[in-house]
Amino acid sequence: MPDTAAPLLHTSAVNDYDIEAIRRDFPILSRRVHGKPLVYLDTANSAQKPQAVIDAVSRLYAEDYANVHRGLHSLSMATTDLFEAAREKVRAFVNAASDKEIVFTRGGTASINLVANSFGRSLGPGDEVIISHLEHHSNIVPWQMLRDDRGVTLKVIPMHEDGSLDLDAYADLLTENTELVAVTHMSNALGTIVPIKEMAAQAHAVGAKMLVDGCQSIMHMPIDVQDLDCDFFVFSGHKLYGPSGIGVLYGKRDLLDAMPPYQGGGDMIKTVTFEKTVYADLPAKHEAGTPPIAQAVGLGAAIDYLTGIGMDRVAAHEADVSAYAAERLQAVPGLTLVGTAPERMAVVSFTLDCAHPHDIGTLVDLDGVAVRAGHHCAQPVMQRLDLPATVRASFGMYTSRAEIDVLARALETVRKMFA
Amino acid sequence: MTETQPAAPPETTIDETMDDLVDDLAFFDDWQDKYQQIIHMGRALPAFPEPWKTAEHEVHGCMARVWMKGRWQDDRLRLYATSNAIIVSGLIAMLLKVYDNRTAEEILSHPPTFIERIGMDSHFSQQRSTGLAAMKNAIFEIARQGPADGSQGMGTGSQAPGAGNREPGAEEVGRAE
Ligand SMILES: Cc1ncc(COP(=O)(O)O)c(C=O)c1O
Numbered sequence: 398m399p400d401t402a403a404p405l406l407h408t409s410a411v412n413d414y415d416i417e418a419i420r421r422d423f424p425i426l427s428r429r430v431h432g433k434p435l436v437y438l439d440t441a442n443s444a445q446k447p448q449a450v451i452d453a454v455s456r457l458y459a460e461d462y463a464n465v466h467r468g469l470h471s472l473s474m475a476t477t478d479l480f481e482a483a484r485e486k487v488r489a490f491v492n493a494a495s496d497k498e499i500v501f502t503r504g505g506t507a508s509i510n511l512v513a514n515s516f517g518r519s520l521g522p523g524d525e526v527i528i529s530h531l532e533h534h535s536n537i538v539p540w541q542m543l544r545d546d547r548g549v550t551l552k553v554i555p556m557h558e559d560g561s562l563d564l565d566a567y568a569d570l571l572t573e574n575t576e577l578v579a580v581t582h583m584s585n586a587l588g589t590i591v592p593i594k595e596m597a598a599q600a601h602a603v604g605a606k607m608l609v610d611g612c613q614s615i616m617h618m619p620i621d622v623q624d625l626d627c628d629f630f631v632f633s634g635h636k637l638y639g640p641s642g643i644g645v646l647y648g649k650r651d652l653l654d655a656m657p658p659y660q661g662g663g664d665m666i667k668t669v670t671f672e673k674t675v676y677a678d679l680p681a682k683h684e685a686g687t688p689p690i691a692q693a694v695g696l697g698a699a700i701d702y703l704t705g706i707g708m709d710r711v712a713a714h715e716a717d718v719s720a721y722a723a724e725r726l727q728a729v730p731g732l733t734l735v736g737t738a739p740e741r742m743a744v745v746s747f748t749l750d751c752a753h754p755h756d757i758g759t760l761v762d763l764d765g766v767a768v769r770a771g772h773h774c775a776q777p778v779m780q781r782l783d784l785p786a787t788v789r790a791s792f793g794m795y796t797s798r799a800e801i802d803v804l805a806r807a808l809e810t811v812r813k814m815f816a
Numbered sequence: 817m818t819e820t821q822p823a824a825p826p827e828t829t830i831d832e833t834m835d836d837l838v839d840d841l842a843f844f845d846d847w848q849d850k851y852q853q854i855i856h857m858g859r860a861l862p863a864f865p866e867p868w869k870t871a872e873h874e875v876h877g878c879m880a881r882v883w884m885k886g887r888w889q890d891d892r893l894r895l896y897a898t899s900n901a902i903i904v905s906g907l908i909a910m911l912l913k914v915y916d917n918r919t920a921e922e923i924l925s926h927p928p929t930f931i932e933r934i935g936m937d938s939h940f941s942q943q944r945s946t947g948l949a950a951m952k953n954a955i956f957e958i959a960r961q962g963p964a965d966g967s968q969g970m971g972t973g974s975q976a977p978g979a980g981n982r983e984p985g986a987e988e989v990g991r992a993e
Contacts, residue, residue: 431847752901752902753880753900753901753902754901755879755880755900755901755903755904756855756901756902756903756904759851759903760848760851760903763847763848763851770879771879785881785900786880810848814848814851814852814855815855815902
């Protein structure tokens with residue numbers, strides 16, 4: 398169909414947000430799928446990469462690459478500088494007080510597991526960890542494992558039908574035995590934004606620490622960990638337009654200092670004898686082994702790219718696209734939005750009366766549209782809403798209203814096919 | 817459950833059936849039309865009794881849910897399957913057209929080449945998502961076990977005694993499963 402194969406006209410409602418230029422920075426966005434322009438609406442799953450990130454990674458491998466922290470030779474020193482510069486970029490991006498508070502991991506999941514296996518090691522029977530019904534499996538399973546290993550009590554903040562958390566119930570769950578509250582900043586399945594600043598204050602009032610799963614929020618809004626006053630904040634590089642294979646654990650310095658290392662190996666030690674090992678200082682103590690070097694450099698480039706545009710402006714553009722999507726998709730006959738909390742962004746989850754999400758995902762792909770269909774690694778959310786699955790369209794800095802229109806038209810075609 | 821498949825051996829060979837499937841879909845130029853056809857096939861799939869939708873009969877490895885049950889009629893394997901997604905049900909309908917009511921030997925000597933010939937492999941190369949591979953493996957696994965042990969499930973052999981002779985009547989299956 399030549400009309401749908403024509404290039405899309407991308408515009409932004411945000412002043413000076415040059416979405417066409419931004420889209421040109423992401424080479425993959427110019428490709429076609431089944432002969433149609435790619436409409437990538439799966440950024441919550443993983444974000445596409447700007448040329449600046451691709452270049453930073455290949456330039457490192459082509460020009461400077463060596464292992465970090467371990468060589469006196471020029472290449473190792475150059476790579477170490479780039480690696481540590483990336484850490485500083487992450488620090489500034491989330492406004493941590495010190496770069497010693499930024500631990501590089503393999504991903505958001507690895508960051509949560511690090512806390513569960515290190516901070517968690519000091520917990521035992523009688524201690525309580527609170528998570529929420531909105532969590533991704535990554536912020537459920539490590540705590541269940543801790544519960545089973547150490548006899549910790551695991552409590553779950555219930556969720557309202559609209560996908561917001563029941564904050565009254567949260568207040569009731571907090572006790573002086575609560576050691577940790579681990580909640581998501583933004584639901585990957587429904588897009589709900591969780592008021593973590595208020596929740597952190599409540600946690601602190603009973604002496605508990607607060608871990609924020611920022612895997613979904615990090616790419617959509619400016620983050621200031623000091624303002625949020627969370628004790629841990631974790632995210633994955635690949636959702637922040639950076640490479641896969643790298644994640645970040647922000648932790649308050651005194652906490653990270655007190656925590657035992659979760660893994661042992663090279664790079665995390667000062668001295669090793671068979672009798673005794675003296676651990677390195679922060680953050681190396683928590684970074685055993687050769688770290689994700691090129692991935693860190695790529696993540697640094699992604700952060701430079703985003704800061705160059707401005708997270709405020711990215712957030713404003715995405716808020717516009719999200720509002721437009723909710724409105725435009727609701728006009729599709731038979732479509733039900735799933736997750737209608739007032740504070741929501743960048744994710745629209747829905748079902749169609751005529752077809753299973755799996756069918757919808759398969760058919761809109763024929764129109765070049767990439768969405769996710771399924772439980773989105775958040776089965777408890779689906780159980781709570783009594784749904785087997787939803788279709789999820791998720792947006793990023795490069796998503797335009799025109800793409801939402803393509804999705805809506807593709808859904809109308811699906812309806813016709815099932816009529 | 818309505819028996820729509822003939823109890824007598826199929827009139828066409830597996831190879832002929834696969835050729836027919838390929839021809840039927842080759843008739844449509846547009847992928848949307850091909851899918852429309854697959855949706856029709858999915859809708860025409862005989863109903864799968866609700867009581868059979870148990871963990872034992874669930875085929876894992878698909879993003880949509882799929883249930884499959886095999887039952888030996890002498891040396892022929894009768895297959896029953898369904899999915900909660902219609903396109904996946906359409907793929908199941910194709911697999912059943914090819915493999916239902918065949919002997920173990922026929923099944924095991926005929927990998928589902930029609931998928932590639934239809935051009936489905938480019939659409940479904942993410943085999944995990946449609947679970948085509950998982951469904952094919954489930955069928956082949958039942959066939960490999962053969963009629964000898966009287967098993968009828970997903971090859972688990974953990975059926976209630978005598979289950980192998982049971983007709984798929986709704987009251988009966990309601991009991992043990
Ligand atoms: C809210 C949330 N937490 C954690 C994760 C896990 O991230 P990763 O798979 O990158 O470790 C994801 C990724 O989908 C997520 O959306």
